[in-house]
Amino acid sequence: MAEYETFTNDVLVIGSGGAGLRAAIEASAAGVSVGMVCKCLLGKAHTVMAEGGIAAALANVDERDNWKVHFADTMRGGQYVNQWRMAELHAKEAPDRVRELEAWGAVFDRTNDGRILQRNFGGHKYPRLAHVGDRTGLEMIRTLQDHGVHRGIDVHMEICILTLLKDGNRIAGAFGYDRERGRFKLFRAKAIVLATGGIGKAYKITSNSWDCTGDGHALAYHVGAELIDMEFVQFHPTGMVWPPSVSGMLVTEGVRGEGGILTNKEGNRFMFDEIPESYRAQTADNEEEGWRYCLGDKNARRPPELLTRDHVARCIVREIKEGRGTPHGGVYLDISWIKERIPNAEEHIKRKLPSMYHQFKALGDVDITREPMEVGPTTHYIMGGVHVDPDTEMSRVPGLFAAGECAAGINGANRLGGNSLSDLLVFGKRAGEFAARFARDNSLGKIDSPSRAGTIDIVAREALAPFESHGRGSENPYAVQRDLQEVMQHNVGIVRNEHEMLSALQELQKFWERANHVGVIGNRDFNPGWHTALDLRSLLTVSEAITRAAIERKESRGAQFREDCPKKDERFAKVNTIIVKADDGSMRVRLEPLPEMPDYLKRVVEEMK
Numbered sequence: 001m002a003e004y005e006t007f008t009n010d011v012l013v014i015g016s017g018g019a020g021l022r023a024a025i026e027a028s029a030a031g032v033s034v035g036m037v038c039k040c041l042l043g044k045a046h047t048v049m050a051e052g053g054i055a056a057a058l059a060n061v062d063e064r065d066n067w068k069v070h071f072a073d074t075m076r077g078g079q080y081v082n083q084w085r086m087a088e089l090h091a092k093e094a095p096d097r098v099r100e101l102e103a104w105g106a107v108f109d110r111t112n113d114g115r116i117l118q119r120n121f122g123g124h125k126y127p128r129l130a131h132v133g134d135r136t137g138l139e140m141i142r143t144l145q146d147h148g149v150h151r152g153i154d155v156h157m158e159i160c161i162l163t164l165l166k167d168g169n170r171i172a173g174a175f176g177y178d179r180e181r182g183r184f185k186l187f188r189a190k191a192i193v194l195a196t197g198g199i200g201k202a203y204k205i206t207s208n209s210w211d212c213t214g215d216g217h218a219l220a221y222h223v224g225a226e227l228i229d230m231e232f233v234q235f236h237p238t239g240m241v242w243p244p245s246v247s248g249m250l251v252t253e254g255v256r257g258e259g260g261i262l263t264n265k266e267g268n269r270f271m272f273d274e275i276p277e278s279y280r281a282q283t284a285d286n287e288e289e290g291w292r293y294c295l296g297d298k299n300a301r302r303p304p305e306l307l308t309r310d311h312v313a314r315c316i317v318r319e320i321k322e323g324r325g326t327p328h329g330g331v332y333l334d335i336s337w338i339k340e341r342i343p344n345a346e347e348h349i350k351r352k353l354p355s356m357y358h359q360f361k362a363l364g365d366v367d368i369t370r371e372p373m374e375v376g377p378t379t380h381y382i383m384g385g386v387h388v389d390p391d392t393e394m395s396r397v398p399g400l401f402a403a404g405e406c407a408a409g410i411n412g413a414n415r416l417g418g419n420s421l422s423d424l425l426v427f428g429k430r431a432g433e434f435a436a437r438f439a440r441d442n443s444l445g446k447i448d449s450p451s452r453a454g455t456i457d458i459v460a461r462e463a464l465a466p467f468e469s470h471g472r473g474s475e476n477p478y479a480v481q482r483d484l485q486e487v488m489q490h491n492v493g494i495v496r497n498e499h500e501m502l503s504a505l506q507e508l509q510k511f512w513e514r515a516n517h518v519g520v521i522g523n524r525d526f527n528p529g530w531h532t533a534l535d536l537r538s539l540l541t542v543s544e545a546i547t548r549a550a551i552e553r554k555e556s557r558g559a560q561f562r563e564d565c566p567k568k569d570e571r572f573a574k575v576n577t578i579i580v581k582a583d584d585g586s587m588r589v590r591l592e593p594l595p596e597m598p599d600y601l602k603r604v605v606e607e608m609k
C-alpha cells in the first residue's frame, strides 16, 4: 500500500498562475475552504512571464472601443470557431476584472490624465491592452498573490498532481507527490479547478516555461472530460532565434505595437505583400499610415505587422523558406528605426520595453535601441483544452472545472494577444465562483473504496517504476522527451500535412513504449530526471491529441496550416474537434457542431465588419 499524507478542502485549485489565483480568491471569498497546489514555487507560474498586457475594452485611449468591438475582433481572430458565449462573457467582463485588479493594487502604466494606459496589439481594432511596461504578468501575479494571501488559502508549492480521483462519475480528489522529497500526497475536495496552463514543452522551440507540460489537459482527459480544438497550437511570430541557448524565448508583440517593423534580409517590409481579405479594410496600405496609427492617429489604420499571429508567423516562414531570411534563420524586427521619427527614441524604447532591452542586451549582445533583432516563430499557446460550460467552467465531469490556458473555447482557431490574461481573470473568477457553489451543494466524494485505493496504489507504483527499471536496458527520460519534441516540431508544427502527421502518430506509439521503460538513477529527493520521466505521460497524451485533431481538420484555418489542404473548407467552418478517451483506453476524435450564435451577436459581427 502506498504511503501518503492527506489534505482536505472544499475546493482544490491546481495551478498558481493567473487563472488559479483568481479562482482561489473567488472560491475563498464565497466562504468555502480552498487549497491550492502548484508544481512550481508560488509566484513563479508561467503567467509571471506575460509581457504585453491584458486586453479589455476600457476605452481609455480610444473612446470608440466597447465590448462589441472586442467581441467581434476575438471572433474574427478565431475564424468564427470560438464558443461565442465565452467570447461574449470575456468581452463584457474583462473591463471590470482589470479595474478590480487596479483596486487591489496593480500599478498600471497611465494616460496623461491618470487612467489605465492601453496599447496596440495584433488583431485588436483599437489600443486595448492595459499594461505595466512589458512586465504585465509579473504585476498581475504580484497583485493576485498579495490579495489572495490574506484569504487563508492553503498553499502547497512544488507538488505535482499525477492523477485525479473520482467517486463514481464525480470528482473526489487528486493524488500527487512533492518535488522536493518525492513523498506522495492525497488531496480530497468536493470540487477541483484545473488551472495548469499550456503544453509548449511538447515542442522543441517554445516560449513556455518548464512546467507547461499539458498536465491539466491530460489529467482531465484520463478521467473522462472532453478536449476540444487541440489542433490549434499558436506559433508566436517573434521568438529569439539567436543565440541557440535561448532560441524560442518570446519577443513581445508590444514591440510591434510600439512601432516595430518586420523586414527580410533584402530590407523589404514584407508584411505589406500579403494582407488577408478579411482584414484589408482595417489595415494600412502604406508605411506612413501605419506609423500614424502607432502614434495614436484615430483616422489611420493599423500596420500589417499587427495582423493576427497566425498570419504574421506564416509570412515569416515564407520569407525564410524562400531564402530571404537572416543569417541565423529568422527575419529582422526593428524598433530602433523610430529614432528617425521621434526625439529621445532610445529612452522611449527602454521605458516602454525594458525587458526586451535587457533580454537582447544580456543574452544576445544586441542593443535594440540601435540595431534590429533577429526573430522567428516559436510555440507559444494552445487554443485547445478542456471543454467547459461557458458560464460555469465545469467540464463534463461533475465537480471538475477548468480555467485559463488549459481550458478552451474562447479563442477558436487563433488567440489575439492580450486575450489570455483577460481570459484568466474572467474565467478564473467564474470557475472559482461555481466550484464554491458546487462544493456547498455536494458532500465529499468517497476515495477509500477498494477501487479508489487501488487507483492510488497503481499510480504510486507506476510513478516509482523508473527507479526499478534503471540499468536494465532502460530508456533515458531526457532522450525520450527530446525525440518527442523533435517529432512534434517537424511533423505537427507550423506547416502540416497528413503524411507527416500519420508518421508522427506512429512515432508517438513508439515513444509510449519507450516511456514505459524509462529508468532514473538516485532517489526520490530533488530528482529532476525522475520529474522528467513523470512528465512524459502528459506530454504524450497532449501530443497525440494535437496530432489526431489536426489530421481530422482537413483544412487550413487560423493556427492550423495544412499544405495538403491550404484553403478553408465550409465543412469545418462550424465544428469543433472533440477528443475523448474511449472505454478501451484508446483516443477518439470526432467533429461536433458549434452552438448556433444568437441573432443579436450575429448583428454585432456584421456591424463590426
Ligand SMILES: Cc1cc2nc3c(=O)[nH]c(=O)nc-3n(C[C@H](O)[C@H](O)[C@H](O)COP(=O)(O)OP(=O)(O)OC[C@H]3O[C@@H](n4cnc5c(N)ncnc54)[C@H](O)[C@@H]3O)c2cc1C
Binding pocket: 014, 015, 016, 017, 018, 019, 020, 037, 038, 039, 040, 044, 045, 046, 047, 048, 049, 050, 051, 052, 053, 054, 055, 136, 137, 159, 160, 161, 162, 176, 195, 196, 197, 198, 207, 208, 209, 211, 212, 215, 216, 250, 380, 381, 403, 404, 405, 406, 417, 418, 419, 420, 421, 422, 424
Ligand atoms: C513570454 C510570454 C509572454 C506572454 N505575454 C502575454 C501577454 O502579454 N498577454 C496575454 O494575454 N498573454 C500572454 N502570454 C500567454 C499567457 O501568459 C498564458 O497563456 C497564461 O499566463 C497562462 O496562465 P494560466 O493561469 O492558465 O497558467 P500558468 O500561468 O501556466 O500556471 C499554471 C500553473 O499550474 C501548475 N501546474 C502545472 N501542472 C501541474 C501539476 N501536474 N500539478 C500541480 N500544478 C501544476 C504550474 O506549476 C503553474 O503554477 C504570454 C506567454 C509567454 C510565454
